[in-house]
Amino acid sequence: MSEAAERSENIPAGKGKEGIPNGGNPEKSKEDFDLASIYVSDxxxxxxxxxxxxxxxxxxxxxxxHWLAKVLLYFFILVDLSLALFEEPAVLPLPIWATMLVELLCLLVFTIRLAHxxxxxxxxxxxxxxxxICIIVILLLTLVDMIIYGALKATNCYGVRWSRVLRPLLLVNVxxxxxxxxxxxxxxNALPQIFYVFLLFMFSLLMFSLMALKLLGKRGLKTIDGAPYFTNYLEIVFDLYVLVTTANSPDVMMPAYNSSFVFAxxxxxxxxxxxxxxxxVFLAVVYNNYKKYLKEEVRxxxxxxxHKMARAFAVLQEHREEGGQPVVSQANWNQMVRLVQPDIxxxxxxxxxxxxDDKNQGYIGKVAFVQLVDLLNIEVITLKSRPHPLQSACPALYLSAPSPFILRTFNLKWAFVIVYDLIILVNAVFIGLDEENPMVSNSEWVFLALYLLEILLKLYVFEPKAFFSRHSFWNWFDTIIVVSALIATIINSAMKSTGGYTSRQILDIVFILRVLRLIRVVDSIKRFRAIINTLIRIGPAILTFGQLIIVVYYIFAMVGMELFxxxxxxxxxxxxxxxKAFCGNTDLKGTAFAQLNYCKNNFNNVVSSxxxxxxxxxxxxxxGFVAVTHVSARIFFILFHIMVVIIIINIFVAFVLEAFFVEYSVDKSDLQTSLERKIEELELAVEQYLEDNLVNAMETIDNDQGAGQPVDNRPALMFKIASKRYRTVDALLQRMFEADLDPEDFAENDDPDGNFANPTFSSA
Amino acid sequence: MSEAAERSENIPAGKGKEGIPNGGNPEKSKEDFDLASIYVSDxxxxxxxxxxxxxxxxxxxxxxxHWLAKVLLYFFILVDLSLALFEEPAVLPLPIWATMLVELLCLLVFTIRLAHxxxxxxxxxxxxxxxxICIIVILLLTLVDMIIYGALKATNCYGVRWSRVLRPLLLVNVxxxxxxxxxxxxxxNALPQIFYVFLLFMFSLLMFSLMALKLLGKRGLKTIDGAPYFTNYLEIVFDLYVLVTTANSPDVMMPAYNSSFVFAxxxxxxxxxxxxxxxxVFLAVVYNNYKKYLKEEVRxxxxxxxHKMARAFAVLQEHREEGGQPVVSQANWNQMVRLVQPDIxxxxxxxxxxxxDDKNQGYIGKVAFVQLVDLLNIEVITLKSRPHPLQSACPALYLSAPSPFILRTFNLKWAFVIVYDLIILVNAVFIGLDEENPMVSNSEWVFLALYLLEILLKLYVFEPKAFFSRHSFWNWFDTIIVVSALIATIINSAMKSTGGYTSRQILDIVFILRVLRLIRVVDSIKRFRAIINTLIRIGPAILTFGQLIIVVYYIFAMVGMELFxxxxxxxxxxxxxxxKAFCGNTDLKGTAFAQLNYCKNNFNNVVSSxxxxxxxxxxxxxxGFVAVTHVSARIFFILFHIMVVIIIINIFVAFVLEAFFVEYSVDKSDLQTSLERKIEELELAVEQYLEDNLVNAMETIDNDQGAGQPVDNRPALMFKIASKRYRTVDALLQRMFEADLDPEDFAENDDPDGNFANPTFSSA
Incomplete structure (x- = not known):
């Protein structure tokens, strides 16, 4: 959409910075810090x-x-997109003036954002x-369309809200x-190559169709509906195209096959x-192009x-000695980091x-400063080694006789895991049984109690803060599921015992939660964990594809709704x-569409679309849709197939393939980036105390701490690198192509285009 | 099947060669040359x-x-496999004694081959x-089965020829x-990894099924057939498994979707x-493993x-000077090459x-000798620059006045190509028209004449030997198609004019040939040519997958025939x-299987299977098959899906992906191997005279030879490297991983395992 701009943005020109003093070492102003922190956070x-x-x-x-501005923007985009729910053909019809008013509000918000x-x-x-330009055009066209549509409706004419297809483009252009x-x-970028393969594919399709016409057209065969078989060239082309999607296999082949083996x-x-x-070949072409261009973009x-980090450095730099290299002092550094990440x-x-500052000089040079952004992107868990809260609150209980016993049994890691895996399996069987049986429904309380006990035991052994740290996905998952299930079950039985009436919705939620609880079992098998972790890691990137799919679906839904x-x-x-027998349309009488009861597969509102x-x-x-409209409606469906299945799904598959290859190769090679290694060399990553999941954590406790009780000679601060998680999708992408990027090459000085020339540098 | 042996074969032990004289430079015996040539051809x-x-x-x-022995072996394997056509349930029933006799003959042949x-x-x-061992066990089991079956049949008992599933395994084990x-x-090798992902997939399937049972089982929904919907857990698991194959989408979802939007x-x-x-993820795992292990095997x-080349060298080596490196003389070399490739x-x-011998010493050292195998694997087209045969046979005609004119017009490459592309397009339209029309059917003669003219013109301009060289795929293709079409059309019209009766078969062949002729058009578009060439190149490797598929299909067909x-x-x-309305089985009354007339989709003989x-x-x-037998028949279909779709098709896709990536990267990087480059450096590849296709050939003629007539100062011999074709699948595979293999590393001396130790070497 806006490639040129995107690229030009990558190369900020080196001007407009005359206001920054750099003679001597003057005190940095608040503006300087603001500017530097913006560069760093950018x-x-x-x-x-x-x-x-x-x-x-x-x-x-x-x-x-500001995050609030962004949230508001996305909220209004969402509102704008979901207007389709209330506009004709609507799920919940609202008067035109109401939807128009909301849309105007959205347009206003987008205009303000753009003006900002x-x-x-x-x-x-x-x-x-x-x-x-795109956004401005979209806003103007929408306004024009609204006026025309309003006028047409006011005069009771037929109008089409054609600008609705433009709405998802806002998502792309913000x-x-x-x-x-x-x-x-x-x-x-992949389109030209895909296009050539597609042409070849179409050529093959046309040749096969021609052959089918010549071989089968004159044999007087009939389809299952009694229609003549393979007599119309365009029909054959379409039928064979659909065969590629496997939708009409083997139906399309049966009449020919019934007449002779040979046609098979x-x-x-x-x-x-x-x-x-x-x-x-489509997958190969898409994958190859995807990899090629993504690599270039990430580079x-x-x-x-x-370059941005170099600019931030230029703002904060000072000279320790005459003629020496510019440096940034620790005080300035601290102030800037506090601005960039207030919660650090x-x-x-x-x-x-x-x-x-690995030499403890009190200041850092440019190279070290530029690395700051990578350092900030590595998530570090800080843990203070403090006594268990229960120990402070109620030492008598925590240090009582049974306590060491509990801790010891709990440390029989494998036994604990096996016991709970068995409990989950038994629970699965009970869920499968009929819940009308009072024994089964009462057993639910036992299982809930067991799960709660597990969480409490873990909380007892681990520090609550460690247990609920941001990266303990499964701890969070367990707790939320178990607590929700407890609440839902209590509400459910309360309703049952009082009114004798059970809400279907609440029961559904209870069932879903019960089944979700079982998923936990995969986490205790190491092989599964590796696959699941990869899937969780590519999750955020899948969201991008989700947006992509929504943009394409929305456009096709809008067009489809107008057509069908x-x-x-x-x-x-x-x-x-x-x-009812023919979905309310006589054209569908006796068709497979009506017989199979596909009537709800329609374009009558945005949800069903x-x-x-x-x-x-x-x-x-x-x-079905071809039957109720016209043969040319097929173009809509073929376009959809090309766009979604051939292009987008293939890119999705390419992405999953690439992500898994990265995971596989990373498992074998050195897992950590050079910076993470540096932290470990300095022995600052003091203890691998807390792992992402409990099993590993217990392992460490076994080795290091005997009965799992706090030991006094533990360091006061413990850091753990959550190196496997990435805050941003970009970071994952960068990791995907890390092998090609030298972490020590800053390239900001020797750039032949001079794009990274920095005026503050040249004045130094 | 026999990995250990395969691996051990790779490492011939260095013994049993005491008979070879190597003191001084004695005359090499015929046995020595036989031995050396075997090493080289191996x-x-x-x-x-x-x-x-x-x-x-x-x-x-x-x-x-010997090639005849191999052809005979494969012929008898084919006979053995195709016995299924004549055995119960047969396409063409033959008496049991006849098939048994043929099978015994096959077994005899296999035994002789094994004894050899x-x-x-x-x-x-x-x-x-x-x-x-595998082959012996297969032969014995088959014999036992034949005896048991014969005895059972003789006493009119029911017998199963269970050893038939073993037949395709012969294909694997020869x-x-x-x-x-x-x-x-x-x-x-990929199985363990696939297995873990499969387990996780099954877990996900079981969880979703459990959820479906709880959410939908109690709502009293009905399927389209009126059966209760999602009430049996195993049924749900199966339905959801089939949904993964997209076969029952959206049918399986419709009842739930009809009851509420939310279930969608x-x-x-x-x-x-x-x-x-x-x-x-399956594709990623299969692809990753495929790449990993293939690389190792190719290495x-x-x-x-x-190592084999080094052994051949050891047999032929002699010492030119005392204490010097052993060498092979040109005379010995010539004799050996003649044995290895008699047609060279x-x-x-x-x-x-x-x-x-790039220094013209008359002998070569070990390094150069070892490269011989790569040199032999490069296909070189040898062309003698001799006058056009027509020039020798009938110089008056060839050198007459219109001849240079024809050659000149013909050299207007683009015009010629465009004219013929247009002719093909017009022809395509005419093929599409009704051939009953006399104008259309007569036009066929015009097109045939035009195509023949094209071939004759090309033969006139190029040397026939160059035109029909082994690598001119499209020339061969054109000529065969046009000539066959001519013959078929003549036969067809002869039959029509004499008896007034047209054979349907001949007409079909005529139609197929006519359409195939159109394919030629893709060759004149450069972009298409690249894709098509890649496809042609991976063709032989696809044959391996064809065999793989046949082995798996055959086993499933045999089992399926017994079951269904x-x-x-x-x-x-x-x-x-x-x-007829229910395929002869009352269990199918009213099922979709019978309604859609799938009756010919059955296991009643090996072809339909x-x-x-x-x-x-x-x-x-x-x-359908579940309906006529038992629910457990589903296991057969699920196993088939896992084996073929999840594993084999994914390996096929992985192979196509890899082949295309190699093509893409080779297009960009240096195309030729170090050896090919060497040939070019020596300016032995004198002229790029003949390209794979006509267009390029004409291009070269334009540049080099003016009007395309033989020029006197052309060298007597011309070589062209057909570097893009590979004689063996192994060569393609080796090219796929060429980047990792150093062509100069022979590794036969410094092997740590001592596997490549050579006794003749140590005695030198």
Whole structure:
């Protein structure tokens, strides 16, 4: 959408910084710190916005990046998108004036946001950026459409809200949609190659169709519906195209196969070439391009990141000795880090400093400073070794006789895990049984009690803060599921005992929670854990694909609703309407669509459109819609298939493949980045105290601490690198291509294009 | 199947060679040349057979490797496999004694072949090789089964020919089945990892099924057939498993979706996790393992190849000067190459020698000798620049006035190509029209004449030998298609004009040939050519997958025929049997299977079994067979899906992906191997005269030869490296991992295991 702008953003020009004093070592002003912290946080989150460096613009830019502003923006985008629920054809119909009013409000918010952005960046940059132009065009077109539509409706004419297809494009063009724009760019870059393979595929399809026409057309065969078989060329092309999606296999082949064995060879050859070979080639082409362009983009991203850090350094630098290299003092560093990450603990900040300043000089050079952004992106868990809260609150109980016994039994790690895995298995069997049986329904309380006991025992042995640290996914998962199940079960039995009436919804929730509780079992098998962890790690990136899919689905849903709304009607189960047998449309009489009761697969509102599009993604069944409209409706479905299945799903598969390959190779090679290694060399990562999951944690306790009780000679501070988690999707992507990026190469001085030339540097 | 043996074959022990004289420079005996040429040809075709080096064993080994012996072996394997066509349930029933007799003959042939092999290799090696044991066990079991079956049939009892499932295993275990064994090994190596992902996938499936049971089982929903919906746990597990194959989408979801929108979320989540994410993870795991193990195997292959060359060198070596390095003289070299490749031209052999002996010393050292195998594997086209045959036969015509004119017009390459592309397009339209129209049917003669003219013109301009060289795929393709079409059309019109009767078969062939002729158009578009060439290049490797698929299909077909034969009957189109409506089985009354007329999808003979298995590979539709037998029949279909779709198809996709990546990276990097470069450096690859396709050839003619006529100062010999084609699949595989293999590292001396120690060397 806005590639040129995105690229140009990567190369901030080195001007507009005359206001910064750099003769001698003057006190840095608040503005300097603001500016430096913005550079650092831009580098940290890979924001590539070319903002003005005047103090006022910096303040505006800080406000622009405030989390509340972003949340509000996304909230209004969501509101704008979900207006489709209330507009004709609506799930919940609202009067036109109401939806119009809400949409106007949304447009206003987007305009304000854009105006804010225009104030932050220089005027010429603003107008050169295609994504801003895009937003302005979308806003104007929407306004025009609303006026026309309103006028038409006021005069009772037929109007189409065509601008609704533009709504999801806002998601792509807002400044925060970087990931999404990158995904679209990656698609666009792969398009030429995909196009050639697609042409070849179409050529093969046309050849096979021609052969089918010649071989089968004149034999007087009939389809199952009694229609002539393979006599119309375009019909054949379409049928064979659908065969690639496997939707009409083996139906399309049956009439020919029934007439002779030999024709099966034709279809088998077709499936081999077009379904297996060509679809693999599509994946290969998409994957290859995806990797190639992503690599290039990530490389640019890293360059931009390092350049931003160099600019931040230039703002904060001072000269310790005449003619020496510029440095940044610890005091300035501390102040800046506090601005960048207000929630950072002093201990953590000191840890980072001691990594950066490894010679304990009290100041750091440029190289160490530039690494700061990577240091900040490594999540470090800080733990103070303090006594268990229960020990302080109630020492008599905590140090009583049974306590060491509990701790000792608990430390029989494998036994504990096996016992609870067995409990989960028994629970699974009980869930499968009929819950009407009082024995079964009462057993639920026993299981709940056992799970609660497990959590309490763990809390007793571990420090609560460690147990509920941010990275203990399974601890959080367990606790939330068990507590929710407890609450839901109590409400359920309360309702049952009082009114004798059970809410279906609450029961459903109880069931879901009960089943979810069983998932825990995978965490105790090491092999499974590795796979699951990879899946959890690629989770955030899958969200980008989720947005991508929503943009495409929304556009197709809007178009589909205009084309097909009301053509197929759904009647409730208990309806006695005679039209029910053919979905309320006589064109569907006797078709497979009506017979299989697909009536609810329609475009009558945005929710059923989305569900239908998911079904179409899985299997391209569109015969019903062709029957109720026109043969040309097939174009809609073929376009959808090309866009979603051939392109987006393949990119998704490519991403999962790449993520798994990275995981596999990382497992074998050195897991930690050079910076993490540095921290470990300095022995600052004092103890591997807390692992992501309990099993490992217990292992460490076994080795280090005997009965698991706090030992006095433990260091006062403990750090643990949560190296396997990445705060941002960019960080994961960067890791994916880390092998090609030299962590020591800053490239900001020897850049041949001079893009990274820094005026403050040249004056030094 | 026989990994240990395969591996041990790679490491021939260094003994049993005491008979070879190596003191001084004695005349080499015929046995020496036989032995050396066997080593070289084993290295060339990557045969890893540890044969005895006694002269008698060498002679036997030569006979063992004779092409006729191999063809006969494969012929009898084919006969053995195709016995299934004639055995109960048969396509063409033959009496039991006839099939039994043929099978006994096959068994005899296999036994003779095995006995031959036992004579070639040392006794202890023979019994240590699992693949020999496998063949013996298969032969014995088959014999036992035949006796039991014969006895049972003689007493009119029911018997099962269970040994038929063993037949395809012969294909895997014969010495020539190296590629297939490697494919099976690669699958077996990937199994542990696939297994863990599969367990996790099954866990997810079981959890979703449990949730579905709890959420939907009690709502009293009905399927489209009126059966209770989602009330039986195992049924749910199976339905959801089939949903992963997309076969029952969206049917399985419709009852729940009809009752409430909310349940669609459940199914969408299920499809996202199990269909998209897990299937991608399967691909990732299979791909990753495939790459890893294949790399290792190819590395071992290269080591073994180099070692064999070193042994051949040891046999032929002599000492030019006292204490100097051993060398091989040109005379010995020539004699050996003639033995290895009897059809090699003198010019080609001299070219190879001049590449190996780049200092023109008359002898070559070990390093150059070891490269010989790579030199031999590079296909070189030798062309003598001689006058056009027409020029010699009929100079008056060839050098007449219109001749230069024709050559000149013909050299307007682009015009010629465009004209013929247009002709093809027009032809495509005419093919699409109704051929009953006399204008259309007569136009066929015009097109045939045009195509013939094109071929004749090309033959006129190029030397016929160059035009029909082995690598001119499209020239061959064109000529064969056009000539066959001409013959078929003539036969067709002859039959029409004489008897007025047109044979349907001949007409079909004519149609197929006409359509195939159009394929030529893709060759004139450069982008397409690249893709097509890659596809052609991976063709041979796809044959290995073809064998793999046939082995698996055959086993499943045999089992399926025993389980399901005769359960579903097919009635001809014109049959009036009332049973036709339910495929002759009352259990199928009213099922979708019978309604959709799937009756011919049955296991009633081996041909329809194979076709059905292809359909099951595409979409797993098995409800019919479950209906006619038992619910447990589903196990058969699930096993088939796991084996074929999850494992083999994924390996196929992995292979296509890898092949395309190699093509993409090779296109960008240096295309030629170090050896090919060497040939070019020596300016022995005199002219790039003949390209794989006409377009390029004409290009070169344009540049070099003016009007395309032979120029006198052309060198007498011209070589062209057909570097892009590989004689063996191994060569393609080696190219795939070429980047990791150093062409200059022979590793035969510094091997830590001492596997490559060579006694002739140590005596030097």
């Amino acid at each position: 580098a940290q989150y890979n924001r590539n916005i070319y903002f003005d460096t005047s103090p006022e613009a910096v303040r505006l830019y800080l406000r622009y990046n 952005y225009a104030k932050v960046i220089p005027r010429d940059k603003f107008w050169k950026d295609p994504k801003n 400044t925060e949609g970087r990931q999404l724009r990158r995904a679209f760019r990656s698609i666009r 060879i034709f279809f088998i050859l077709y499936i081999l070439i077009n379904t297996y070979i060509f679809m693999s 640019q991203l890293v360059r931009a990141k390092r 603990s002093n201990a953590h900040r000191e840890l980072l400093w001691s990594v950066a 709304k009301g053509k197929v009607k759904f009647f409730e189960e208990d309806s006695t309407d005679p039209d 989305f569900i239908l599009l998911v079904e179409l993604t899985v299997v391209n069944q569109c015969s | 290295a060339q075709y990557n045969r890893n057979i540890y044969f005895d080096t006694s002269p008698e064993a060498v002679r036997l080994y030569l006979r063992y490797n 092999y036992a004579k070639v290799i040392p006794r202890d090696k023979f019994w240590k090789d699992p693949k020999n 010495t020539e089945g190296r590629q297939l064994r490697r494919a099976f090994r690669s699958i077996r 979320i459940f199914f969408i989540l299920y499809i996202l996790i199990n269909t998209y994410i897990f299937m991608s 071992q292959l290269v080591r073994a190849k180099r 031209s003198n010019a080609h052999r001299e070219l190879l020698w001049s590449v190996a 034969k005769g359960k579903v009957k097919f009635f001809e189109e014109d049959s009036t049997d009332p049973d 194979f076709i059905l298995l292809v359909e099951l590979t595409v979409v797993n539709q098995c409800s």
